[in-house]
Amino acid sequence: MVSLIRCDVAPDAQALAASAAEWAQAFYPDVDITREAGSVALACESRGEGELRLIWRSALANDKLFAGGAAQRAAVLDALVR
Amino acid sequence: MSAAAGLLPLRTRPLGETQALCVGDAGRFFAAPPEFIDRLAGDDLSADDRAFLSREGHLIAASDELGASAHAYGVAERLTRAGALDYLILVPTLRCNLSCSYCQVSRAGPNQPGFDWSDETLAAVLDLLDRLPAERIKIEFQGGEPTLRPDLLRAIIARCERFEEHQFVVCTNLHELSAEILELFDRDDLYISTSLDGDAATHGRNRTGGEAPTGQFLGNLRSVIDRYGPEKLSALPTIDATNPPEIDALIGSYAEYGLSSIFLRPINFQGFARKRHRDSREQSVAWRDYYERFVRRVIERNWQDRSRVLEEAYFSICLRRIFQPGQDRHVDLRNPNPMGVDYIVIDYDGTVYPTDEARMLSRSGVIDLSIGDVESGWEGEKRELLNRHATNQFDPACQRCAYQPYCGRDLVDDIARYGRIDLPRTETEFCRKHLHIFDFIFRLIYEDDPAVRYSLSRWLRLAGTPAALGMRLT
Numbered sequence: 001m002v003s004l005i006r007c008d009v010a011p012d013a014q015a016l017a018a019s020a021a022e023w024a025q026a027f028y029p030d031v032d033i034t035r036e037a038g039s040v041a042l043a044c045e046s047r048g049e050g051e052l053r054l055i056w057r058s059a060l061a062n063d064k065l066f067a068g069g070a071a072q073r074a075a076v077l078d079a080l081v082r
Numbered sequence: 083m084s085a086a087a088g089l090l091p092l093r094t095r096p097l098g099e100t101q102a103l104c105v106g107d108a109g110r111f112f113a114a115p116p117e118f119i120d121r122l123a124g125d126d127l128s129a130d131d132r133a134f135l136s137r138e139g140h141l142i143a144a145s146d147e148l149g150a151s152a153h154a155y156g157v158a159e160r161l162t163r164a165g166a167l168d169y170l171i172l173v174p175t176l177r178c179n180l181s182c183s184y185c186q187v188s189r190a191g192p193n194q195p196g197f198d199w200s201d202e203t204l205a206a207v208l209d210l211l212d213r214l215p216a217e218r219i220k221i222e223f224q225g226g227e228p229t230l231r232p233d234l235l236r237a238i239i240a241r242c243e244r245f246e247e248h249q250f251v252v253c254t255n256l257h258e259l260s261a262e263i264l265e266l267f268d269r270d271d272l273y274i275s276t277s278l279d280g281d282a283a284t285h286g287r288n289r290t291g292g293e294a295p296t297g298q299f300l301g302n303l304r305s306v307i308d309r310y311g312p313e314k315l316s317a318l319p320t321i322d323a324t325n326p327p328e329i330d331a332l333i334g335s336y337a338e339y340g341l342s343s344i345f346l347r348p349i350n351f352q353g354f355a356r357k358r359h360r361d362s363r364e365q366s367v368a369w370r371d372y373y374e375r376f377v378r379r380v381i382e383r384n385w386q387d388r389s390r391v392l393e394e395a396y397f398s399i400c401l402r403r404i405f406q407p408g409q410d411r412h413v414d415l416r417n418p419n420p421m422g423v424d425y426i427v428i429d430y431d432g433t434v435y436p437t438d439e440a441r442m443l444s445r446s447g448v449i450d451l452s453i454g455d456v457e458s459g460w461e462g463e464k465r466e467l468l469n470r471h472a473t474n475q476f477d478p479a480c481q482r483c484a485y486q487p488y489c490g491r492d493l494v495d496d497i498a499r500y501g502r503i504d505l506p507r508t509e510t511e512f513c514r515k516h517l518h519i520f521d522f523i524f525r526l527i528y529e530d531d532p533a534v535r536y537s538l539s540r541w542l543r544l545a546g547t548p549a550a551l552g553m554r555l556t
Contacts, residue, residue: 023482026508027095027517050099054116058094058102061123066482069091073107076154077475080161 004043005052011038016063024059031055089127089141090153094119095484095521101554103524106140108156109407109487112553113528134555159407160487162416168216169413169425171438172207174199174234176226176430180255182289182320189226197226199234203432206456211241218247222275224438226430229254232262239269251275256302257295267306267314274306278317280327280335288320303339312340323348323369329379333392345395346376350439365511370518377522384540385533391540398541400519403488405542405551413437415490415516418473422453422465434460436468439494449497468493471503479507485520527552 009017021040025033031052032043042052090106097103102119105111112134121127127135135141139156142149176197178189190197199207211219219242223235229252242248250272267274279285286296306315317339319332326332336344348365373394380392399412413425421436428434433452435441440451453468454460474480474491483489493503495512507513526534532547539547 023479026479026506027483029508048099051096054096054099054102054119057116057119057123058096061094061119062482064123065092065094068089069107070481072088073091073481076107076157079154080158 002043002045003047003049003052004041005049005056006039006041007053007056008039009035016060020056020059020063023063024055027059028055088144089135090139092122092140093482093484093486094122097524097528101528103484104140104555105484105487106153106156107160107487108139108153109160109404110139110156111404111484111524112138112555114555118555131555138553157487160417162418162420164420164424166216167214167424167426168218169220169222169411171222171224171425171427172228172238173224173226173427173429173441174228174231174238177230178225178227178255179230179257180227180289180295181291192230197430198231199430199432203428203430203456204234204237206432207238207428208241210456211238217245218249219245220249220251222251222253224253224427227255227257228252229258229263232260232266235266239266239272249273255289256299256306257290259302259305264309267310274310274315276303276315276317277320278303278335278339278341279319279321280332284327288322307339312342315341316343316345317341318345318347320350321346321348323365323372326369326372329372329376332376333380333383337390337392342390342392343395343398344380344392346373347396350442365515373519374522381526381534381537384537388536391537393537393541397519397523400488400516401523401538401541404520404523407487414492417475417486417490418469419491419493420472421468422460423469426453426460428456432456436465437494439492439498443494443498448501451494451497474507477507479513483507483517485516488520489516524552528554 017040018035021033021035024031024042028044030044030046034041034043040056042056044052047055092104092106094102094104097113101113101115103111104114104118104122118131121131132141139149139152142153176190177192177194179192181189221238221242223238228235235250235252239248239250242250248271250269251274252267252272253275256274256276266272277289279288282293282296282300285299286292290296290299303315303317317336319327319336321327333344336342348369377394377397380394384391399410399415402410403415413419421440422434426434426436427438427441429441429452432455433441433444434454434456435444435452444450444452451468453465454462471493472491474486474489480486480489492512496503496505496510499511508517526538535551536547538551
């Protein structure tokens with residue numbers, strides 16, 4: 001049985017959702033991720049709705065954390081190289 | 083906590099339906115409920131969240147220089163610091179007295195001339211040993227079948243006496259066991275590595291080819307274990323992932339000889355296997371499932387019989403990379419993974435390769451990955467070119483992956499499977515394999531099962547068994 005969830009995306013979060021959807025698809029090739037106007041749908045045969053919801057929440061968080069932590073990460077590596 | 087407190091970089095990955103894993107760049111991790119992930123994404127951390135993150139070293143004040151240094155140190159601990167060359171894989175001969183269907187180096191026949199080190203190559207290897215600045219040396223004799231040339235093994239071993247520490251590993255099929263070979267094996271600093279594919283029928287089908295030679299191998303295996311004990315010997319099964327052996331039978335084959343470490347290794351997509359086992363390029367969901375069932379069965383057996391601890395070797399290596407960075411020197415999983423620096427492979431003709439897999443690819447005629455030769459050196463442009471791509475640190479997928487601090491980079495594996503190194507990480511078998519194994523490890527870490535904790539603790543070489551192996555934010 002296919003599990004399917006649909007998550008709303010706020011107008012000001014479209015770019016974040018696009019990036020998160022792209023990376024979630026790369027990390028979870030068994031999950032079918034479709035972006036529509038104002039929402040994202042995730043479908044999968046082998047995962048439940050709860051897990052799909054968490055995949056999406058983690059993907060959004062990861063993308064924000066990646067952007068927020070990039071400068072700090074680069075600074076630490078730069079200091080280590082020096 | 084000061085208003086200027088800063089959250090150190092974190093990455094998340096779901097752990098089932100009810101919790102997510104959060105990992106910092108230094109590899110510290112914790113599990114948290116979905117609501118925390120929302121608060122993290124929404125910049126809406128509670129006071130309790132912040133206190134927990136601060137306590138666990140994920141949040142530091144802007145003025146906390148000691149905290150910042152501790153974080154940088156933790157990140158540095160995750161990075162390979164390749165020292166001077168002190169690990170040589172030597173191939174004194176490419177000849178072999180067996181012909182396995184998945185031979186990874188397209189071996190030469192037992193009587194074929196021209197596949198052994200020449201006198202000049204031997205002299206160059208000895209000269210290299212004399213010039214090494216390291217105080218310790220590890221030498222692995224590969225082949226071919228290295229015991230076909232005990233004279234060359236003896237010459238190399240004798241030349242290593244000047245090192246403070248020396249260790250030798252002879253990778254052998256144990257098909258022949260002469261008095262001359264046993265005299266070499268008698269050394270305390272020499273270890274034996276062999277292949278054992280399972281029960282006699284499986285081993286015979288894959289390697290020895292008939293009842294008599296299989297019996298000869300098993301007799302020799304028994305003989306070296308009786309003579310030296312199981313600690314002297316390590317064995318690896320090569321598994322046809324499309325038709326893996328029955329789990330208890332495979333474990334039993336190892337347990338029967340007192341061998342506790344089983345490196346569950348699917349056929350490598352190299353050498354003859356590229357033609358004869360084409361589907362070994364990618365591992366299937368069925369293989370991943372088999373792997374998990376195998377590890378869970380080992381855990382069950384360890385719990386039932388605590389007089390002996392069995393392990394799946396690669397699982398233990400990955401587990402220790404999570405908890406004990408820098409403890410293992412497993413060169414197939416490290417980051418960065420510099421090539422031709424702290425270890426090299428010297429082939430039967432003196433050619434130098436950065437890894438044994440690079441030698442296999444070159445032998446198969448896929449691509450020449452040699453970086454030089456033992457006489458004229460290997461520290462040139464080819465090595466430099468490979469090492470420009472030796473890290474996972476700047477890969478866009480790895481930068482978003484919770485497992486990046488524990489994982490590695492293996493561009494030779496990418497070349498072997500796909501003929502290129504620029505595929506998106508997540509589309510490679512290396513990435514899929516490690517996502518699976520780290521997902522599996524973290525599921526086990528957070529399973530509330532004393533049998534699981536018992537085995538994980540033993541594989542981490544801990545004296546006791548902690549009440550929990552992973553921190554939780556509740």
